[in-house]
């Protein structure tokens with residue numbers, strides 16, 4: 774299908790994890806394991822995609838409550854600040870996508886972060902990745918009290934961007950998340966490889 778007849782989107786909504794930053798809970802698991810009686814694989818199972826992390830990222834637990842639960846489950850004996858440092862430090866830059874974001878900003882295109890995340894991760898990213906300061910606004914699951922693909926957090930994006938439907942171009946690596954955007958009429962890119970996503974943003978006339 775040709776995209777030439779669609780109006781040009783006026784804002785780009787970026788997922789964060791595995792779109793702009795790679796992440797690996799295996800790193801946390803290995804570091805926590807060094808301070809606890811558990812092995813790294815068990816700890817990883819307690820974190821990555823776990824009910825505990827879902828509760829934390831949907832805003833149902835404070836940082837301290839999450840810290841206490843993880844410490845109790847893993848036997849981790851370190852202090853909160855050390856834990857926060859370990860827990861946040863799981864990311865690495867996906868440079869072609871960060872460059873794409875810079876190009877959009879240079880052209881004056883408003884850009885938004887739309888992420889299932891938590892305050893410890895955001896704190897770490899803000900302190901370590903300068904590109905992260907340059908978005909128009911940020912919609913986080915832990916602040917919204919809802920996670921993608923829940924429709925409530927997509928409604929928050931529409932309010933905060935002041936846009937709906939095909940005015941929004943949304944990039945996310947998780948199929949269920951882009952499907953929820955597409956169902957609202959957003960233009961979507963199911964992110965797999967940076968070169969494909971960059972080509973799609975170019976085809977939309979934005980860079």
Ligand SMILES: [Mg+2]
Nearest residue numbers: 788790791946
């Ligand atoms: Mg993602």
